[in-house]
Amino acid sequence: MNASHFLSRLTDPIAAIGRCGQFLLRMIAGIRPGNRLAISSLQQTYLVGARSLVIIMICGFFVGMVLALQSVNALQSFGAEDQASLLVGKSLFRELGPVLTALLFAGRAGTAVTAEIGLMRATSQIDAMELMAIDPVHRIALPRFLAGLISMPLLAGMFNAMAILGSVVFAIGVIGLDPGIFWGKLQNSITFQEDFLQGVLKSVVFGSLVSLVAVYYGYTSKPTGAGVGTATTNTIVVSSVLVLIFDFILTSFFA
Amino acid sequence: MPQNAVELNNLSFSRGSRTILNGINATITEGSVVAIMGPSGAGKTTILRLISGQLRPDGGSIRIFGRDIHQMNRSELFAFRRQIGVLLQNGALFTDLTVFENIATPVREHTGLPEALIRRLVMSKLNAVGLGGTENLMPHELSGGMARRIAFARAVALDPSLMLYDEPLTGLDPIAVSTVSRLIRETNDALGLTSIIVTHNVVQMQKLADYCIIIADREIAGAGHPKDLADSDNPKVRQFMNGEVDGPIPFRYQSEHQWSLTG
Ligand SMILES: Nc1ncnc2c1ncn2[C@@H]1O[C@H](COP(=O)(O)OP(=O)(O)OP(=O)(O)O)[C@@H](O)[C@H]1O
Ligand SMILES: [Mg+2]
Numbered sequence: 001m002n003a004s005h006f007l008s009r010l011t012d013p014i015a016a017i018g019r020c021g022q023f024l025l026r027m028i029a030g031i032r033p034g035n036r037l038a039i040s041s042l043q044q045t046y047l048v049g050a051r052s053l054v055i056i057m058i059c060g061f062f063v064g065m066v067l068a069l070q071s072v073n074a075l076q077s078f079g080a081e082d083q084a085s086l087l088v089g090k091s092l093f094r095e096l097g098p099v100l101t102a103l104l105f106a107g108r109a110g111t112a113v114t115a116e117i118g119l120m121r122a123t124s125q126i127d128a129m130e131l132m133a134i135d136p137v138h139r140i141a142l143p144r145f146l147a148g149l150i151s152m153p154l155l156a157g158m159f160n161a162m163a164i165l166g167s168v169v170f171a172i173g174v175i176g177l178d179p180g181i182f183w184g185k186l187q188n189s190i191t192f193q194e195d196f197l198q199g200v201l202k203s204v205v206f207g208s209l210v211s212l213v214a215v216y217y218g219y220t221s222k223p224t225g226a227g228v229g230t231a232t233t234n235t236i237v238v239s240s241v242l243v244l245i246f247d248f249i250l251t252s253f254f255a
Numbered sequence: 256m257p258q259n260a261v262e263l264n265n266l267s268f269s270r271g272s273r274t275i276l277n278g279i280n281a282t283i284t285e286g287s288v289v290a291i292m293g294p295s296g297a298g299k300t301t302i303l304r305l306i307s308g309q310l311r312p313d314g315g316s317i318r319i320f321g322r323d324i325h326q327m328n329r330s331e332l333f334a335f336r337r338q339i340g341v342l343l344q345n346g347a348l349f350t351d352l353t354v355f356e357n358i359a360t361p362v363r364e365h366t367g368l369p370e371a372l373i374r375r376l377v378m379s380k381l382n383a384v385g386l387g388g389t390e391n392l393m394p395h396e397l398s399g400g401m402a403r404r405i406a407f408a409r410a411v412a413l414d415p416s417l418m419l420y421d422e423p424l425t426g427l428d429p430i431a432v433s434t435v436s437r438l439i440r441e442t443n444d445a446l447g448l449t450s451i452i453v454t455h456n457v458v459q460m461q462k463l464a465d466y467c468i469i470i471a472d473r474e475i476a477g478a479g480h481p482k483d484l485a486d487s488d489n490p491k492v493r494q495f496m497n498g499e500v501d502g503p504i505p506f507r508y509q510s511e512h513q514w515s516l517t518g
Contacts, residue, residue: 123345123347125348125349127309127343128347128348128349129349131339131343132360132361134361134364135333
């Protein structure tokens with residue numbers, strides 16, 4: 001590996017971030033509030049949300065059960081299994097809810113959006129749109145981006161709800177903790193500002209990251225089958241890495 | 256007296272180190288139907304993409320209705336493109352929209368017409384291509400030839416002043432070929448358009464076109480009325496018009512490195 005090759009390895013990701021940012025600006029610059037944008041964004045929200053809802057509910061339920069199991073296991077040695085719901089709630093609202101939802105969302109909806117836009121590129125639909133003097137960034141990319149932004153917090157909320165249900169089923173139904181104590185601790189331990197808002201903010205940020213990456217890679221994919229494949233892979237890899245990096249940044253910002 | 260709709264002045268274009276077009280000069284008068292012909296890979300699609308502003312020339316200029324389109328910024332170009340209709344080589348229908356919505360898309364975008372008028376306009380375009388009744392189908396439910404005709408209807412939906420067709424006749428059955436050529440001619444004359452057609456179909460071209468430009472070897476090998484071209488002095492033009500295998504135009508891809516069996 002020679003020096004320039006090595007250098008480009010370092011600069012390529014930075015350049016990619018710059019181009020992503022430019023793409024974001026191009027989308028934002030084109031926002032013309034109106035019925036058409038609202039309708040197509042809501043349509044996309046429905047598609048994106050419906051695509052991801054089932055998998056997110058199932059995963060949420062199991063994550064909740066695992067959380068309850070692990071917390072009870074860990075706390076039992078101190079005789080503090082009453083506090084289990086505190087651990088479940090905090091870790092869910094602050095970390096696991098937004099992060100796991102974002103990762104699942106990237107895998108389910110993000111890749112689908114990339115492949116869809118990439119295929120439009122490969123079959124000249126994007127060219128055709130430009131030739132009709134319709135800006136494809138506004139018509140195709142923007143509604144899908146906004147849809148990601150809207151649906152991520154909703155999906156994260158659904159994930160949390162299912163996870164709490166899972167933890168209740170496991171901790172109360174299987175282990176036999178006292179329901180009153182479990183629910184009471186959960187209610188008292190979760191604060192609106194620190195836990196709930198932090199979770200919502202994270203899911204909004206992650207939603208915009210994932211959907212920006214998804215529309216960007218779809219829009220810039222090479223117009224071939226292999227090109228669309230590479231773009232789809234890039235979406236999942238890059239958005240997962242970004243979600244985890246931003247999770248750290250946001251958490252340290254709140255701490 | 257007819258004006259020039261399109262002027263190509265000393266146009267050249269390369270991809271990497273390969274020169275695709277070199278020193279192309281041509282004028283296309285308003286109201287005419289002009290065919291661009293030439294062997295596969297000669298750069299016909301490239302010329303159309305230069306005219307529609309999707310590609311930038313490396314040298315020379317293109318004037319459309321007197322305006323240099325490569326001097327425009329993006330929004331001027333977009334505004335200008337409303338006058339240009341393009342039929343791409345594969346039709347490029349929007350696969351997630353119905354036939355009706357495909358044709359309605361440019362109309363919705365660029366006119367404030369009420370829904371009832373849009374409906375009438377779309378249906379009249381659909382009937383003009385002989386596909387009334389298909390408005391609720393999705394593009395994947397159409398045959399290749401039907402898709403081409405829908406794409407045609409979409410391209411003329413806004414009544415452009417200049418139409419660019421990339422191989423509109425390829426892959427159609429003989430009846431559809433005649434239908435589409437007649438459609439091109441009638442649309443051209445009824446709306447007073449100028450049409451540029453890339454085609455391989457010499458017979459149809461002779462019936463359809465007022466003027467024909469033959470591109471080979473990066474340059475214009477011949478231009479003129481189709482009837483005159485068939486007995487042109489230029490051996491390249493004669494070879495192409497008569498479909499002969501032997502002649503100055505090679506069948507193979509021209510690359511810098513030619514391999515030979517003898518080594
Ligand atoms: N995206 C591209 N990248 C690199 N080279 C290209 C690209 N598109 C076309 N070319 C090259 O440019 C040349 C002209 O291509 P063009 O598509 O204009 O040919 P054409 O005359 O339309 O051929 P056909 O009749 O087969 O459609 C070809 O030799 C092709 O190899
Ligand atoms: Mg071509």
